[in-house]
Amino acid sequence: MLSKGLFKKPKNELEAQHRNKRKTDPAIPSELCRSCPSCKQLSFTSDLENNFHVCPKCGHHFRINARQRLNMIIDQDTFVEQYHDLSSNNRLEFPGYDEKLEQATLFSHESEGVIIGTGKIDNRKVALFVMEATFMMGSMGQVVGEKITLIFEYALKHQLPVIGYTVSGGARMQEGMLALMQMAKTSGAVKRHSDAGLLYLTVLTDPTTGGVTASFAMEGDIILAEPEALIAFAGPRVIEQTIRQRLPKGFQRAEFLLEKGFVDAIVPRSTQKETLTQLLTLHGIPKGGDQNGSI
């Protein structure tokens, strides 16, 4: 894949502003090189892209967007997106929320914080949801909850496994209790899918927190995580403020959750497709299958 941002002019002021902010070193254009937040070493963006956006020096997983993830795991040109245009309204008339939604749409080039659809992994048809961190930190409002519910209902109807990538700051407070209710709604949809004997795999990525951790993220039959991903119910800052002490190093990271028994395996990006294929195979998910899911 060609370096996406290399020749691209910012479409609008907001985007331009954001790009300027991200510059780490004024002498080097931000599109050409990126410095690793973990080991501080510079890498060429093109090298990073060829390496699944993982730092070649220390293995740090850079945050990537939902479409990049889809490209990494789905067979080429097999993804069929559903409900792409579904976007939020400000039913509670929460001050500033309309502007925030507008900014998030411009910034992320997505209409909401999750992408859903079907696609093939090693020619095996699956239903998918992939959350988008650049849209209000993947927070779950009514549209995110609805899209996740819709994909589980679709998968149930067509007897498909669901693979979900999570990244989220939790429930979206600008939607008040209607956001909280999405935790119950999505959990109900997962439960129905599960009771039908269908497979649900989650991959938790950095960061997965709050109401998403406390609902569909942790409800997978098998839960995978990316290296060093922060996975928490309450974020580290909230805990530090509550108990007024520093948290131990590595607390709430994927490795910590593995040790405590809350995730099945940590899978680096480079082998995720392979691992997903392996798990689908072991669950007897067949190859082929036409568009409406019958085999």
Place this chain on the structure above:
Amino acid sequence: MEAYKRVALARKKTRPTGQDFIDNLFTDFIELHGDRCFGDDPAVITGLGQLMDMPVTVIAQERGQNTKSRVKRNFGSAHPEGYRKALRQMKLAEKFNRPIVCLIDTSGAFCGIGAEERGQGLAIATNLMEMMSLTVPILSVVIGEGGSGGALALGVADEVWMLENAIYSVISPEGCASILWKDASKTKDAANCLKLTAHDLLELQVIDKIISENHRDFKNVYRELKIGLYKSFKKNQTLDSDQLTINRYQRFRKYGAIESIAKL
């Protein structure tokens, strides 16, 4: 009444707690302890009692009635074992075909090292999933503060009621003000914006009924609850279990359903 006044009333130290409700709603109550896994969480009281002539499972969050008991009860903020204890009792209720009453009163699930280490997120998630498919009637009543996921973990019910001065919110108004506006003095504004009062939530159909409160006297509240719970359980017990769980799923399915979010 202004939203923040309700917040203050819901948190008032003299407000009856879960234990008071248990004493006044049920006879023959016996507390049953422990999650059979890690420990017993004093922030959640679970047990069996008679609602008039009907044996029911009772799950109540308890904030504590004085300083000493508030410390013991962790101010009503449960650890994962509290939610697991609740689920254990709910499963028993299903086995023995008893309705379940959940009394919600918590500022939130506890945020701490132990809670995270033992899987707070998973414990809540599991309750949400399992409650959705329990084949006995469930009714949840927010009696004081309904704090986010920690409250919802006992709130996946056939009907959700609220006391008139109770609140139910996705985040505390303090948390909302400090995160969104970086300004703790905007707590009152946040309380208004969050639509956390019983009246707001009835309008949004998040709850099904308001129990009116009268002049600090809870006798009427207890009476109305007792009769209301009894009638609701009698009605829901006539449904077959499939219909009951379908209704419960539909109750929560409607929030943000595609027809209502529009703007396609």
